[in-house]
Amino acid sequence: MADAAASCAEHPIATRPHSLIAIAAAILLAGCEQDTQAQTSQSRSLQDASFDFFVLSLSWSPSYCEIEGADANRQQCNSGRRHGFVVHGLWPQFERGWPEFCDSGEPERVPNELVSKTIDIMPSAGLIGHQWRKHGSCSGMSQADYFVVVRDAWNQVTIPDRFRNTRSDMTIDPDDVEAAFLEANPGLPSDGFATSCSGRYVSEVRICLDKALDFRSCEEVDRRACSIDDAAMPAPAR
Known part of the structure; x- marks a missing residue:
């Protein structure tokens, strides 16, 4: 926030004397002030929201596609969607339990503009809409602010190299998945996330973040970790 304000204050257009440029400068600085106010308002609404922390759920997409088969969302699982x-x-999330399907005053439908801004990290419009209705509606934020925070949370986490550009199916101990995330993310506590399984598949890694999106411990999430020794992680479809 401070950096954004500084870049506005230092913008060269604000120092030129000509009247047209002065008008443009006023518009620029007003826009910067609005951006700063919006960021402040978003931060305040997060701190005041009536929940305790976030869980960022990262799905291993090939497992979802394999488990759901013909019922999987084709936008996410069509051949070539790697x-x-x-x-x-x-x-x-609460320290115990979580809210769902809250009355937010926001529309249930996520507009196409927001979908297009988010679909690179949440790869189907159906998923984006469902997650807003079930979880985002309980955040205390507008749809626009919520999906900004979703991306900020995604950017907080480093995906381990071994799970990037995977070309072959893996059989893996879920503890090794967690070890890889711990190594790739300094500051992530060992009791601050969990690998989840669906049947024999690694399905998700669930990471706990406070309202400032810093890593934190979360006993309830941690104890729901996958308990099988060898789990499948299919490779992305080619």
């Missing part, structure tokens, strides 16, 4: 870890959702 998705690995993607955002399943950003979930407001």
